[in-house]
Amino acid sequence: MSPRLFRHPHGITAVDTEYLHPGHAAAHIIQDAGRAAFVDVGTNYSVPYLLAALEALGIGREAVDYIFLTHVHLDHTGGAGRLVQELPNARAILHPRGAPHMIDPEKLIAGSKVVYGEERFAKLYGELVPIPAERVRLVQDGERYRLGGRELELIHTPGHALHHYAVVDAAHASIFPGDTFGISYREMDSARGAFITPTTTPTQFDPDQLVASIDRMAAYAPEAMYLMHFSRVTGVPRLAAALKTQIGELVRIAQRHADAQDPYAAIRADMLALWLRLAHEHDAPLSDAQIAKLLQGDLDLNTQGLIVWLDRRKRS
Numbered sequence: 001m002s003p004r005l006f007r008h009p010h011g012i013t014a015v016d017t018e019y020l021h022p023g024h025a026a027a028h029i030i031q032d033a034g035r036a037a038f039v040d041v042g043t044n045y046s047v048p049y050l051l052a053a054l055e056a057l058g059i060g061r062e063a064v065d066y067i068f069l070t071h072v073h074l075d076h077t078g079g080a081g082r083l084v085q086e087l088p089n090a091r092a093i094l095h096p097r098g099a100p101h102m103i104d105p106e107k108l109i110a111g112s113k114v115v116y117g118e119e120r121f122a123k124l125y126g127e128l129v130p131i132p133a134e135r136v137r138l139v140q141d142g143e144r145y146r147l148g149g150r151e152l153e154l155i156h157t158p159g160h161a162l163h164h165y166a167v168v169d170a171a172h173a174s175i176f177p178g179d180t181f182g183i184s185y186r187e188m189d190s191a192r193g194a195f196i197t198p199t200t201t202p203t204q205f206d207p208d209q210l211v212a213s214i215d216r217m218a219a220y221a222p223e224a225m226y227l228m229h230f231s232r233v234t235g236v237p238r239l240a241a242a243l244k245t246q247i248g249e250l251v252r253i254a255q256r257h258a259d260a261q262d263p264y265a266a267i268r269a270d271m272l273a274l275w276l277r278l279a280h281e282h283d284a285p286l287s288d289a290q291i292a293k294l295l296q297g298d299l300d301l302n303t304q305g306l307i308v309w310l311d312r313r314k315r316s
């Protein structure tokens with residue numbers, strides 16, 4: 001079991017969670033003065049890689065104080081219950097709206113099976129282990145946690161999910177935004193830097209909240225964002241502007257096809273066209289076919305999320 005590790009400044013290491021394919025999802029380990037924390041963890045199948053990463057970094061299992069779970073989408077948290085069993089001193093840190101779903105995951109499992117189907121769910125996530133309530137702490141907006149010698153501020157960041165928070169390491173100009181600051185695959189890097197896209201995953205995407213959360217995080221003027229998909233990006237002001245522009249465009253695409261015969265196909269096609277145009281402008285070093293393949297899962301999830309958002313607006 002050899003984990004793919006990416007060493008970053010300030011005691012931060014990314015671990016590839018080996019979800020879907022290499023380079024898709026990264027859990028992060030923060031080390032400070034002999035103590036450690038995870039930010040997001042991946043699925044049950046990621047746990048052996050995370051434990052191997054601790055070993056490779058010389059971190060004892062008892063030295064892990066926190067498992068910060070930015071939100072309860074299963075690619076971020078599916079392995080948390082099992083990981084808690086391996087880390088005797090770790091507390092799982094959750095948004096008050098997300099915590100009940102990790103303590104009693106029945107509803108979360110049912111909801112995810114709607115998105116992924118029974119068979120694919122089992123293959124992606126396996127058997128979810130509940131986190132015992134006494135191992136969970138709830139995060140209030142602006143709450144501060146001490147890890148070794150550093151202070152981490154946790155801020156509520158709705159938009160991708162209502163129960164989402166971000167971990168701000170202000171002293172090191174670093175933020176761990178979960179999925180609130182989009183996704184950025186390293187394969188798309190060019191001389192212009194990172195290519196980024198927002199994620200409008202079901203079922204709680206809200207464009208106004210997402211823009212407000214991006215602005216709130218960017219206001220810290222961080223040097224780097226550590227995304228789940230995929231790890232460190234810099235040049236935050238440019239990326240924040242790109243995300244906000246694209247959120248507007250995705251909303252317009254969704255609205256344009258709201259009454260279409262087959263909104264799914266129409267929205268997905270327009271989103272792919274938008275991303276290919278932006279990738280060309282970015283000089284991304286991939287062919288159109290490679291880009292479509294790399295982004296196919298995100299096209300599907302984003303399209304589903306936009307349709308759920310349209311339905312929610314129709315009902316309200």
Ligand SMILES: [Zn+2]
Nearest residue numbers: 073160179201
């Ligand atoms: Zn998510």
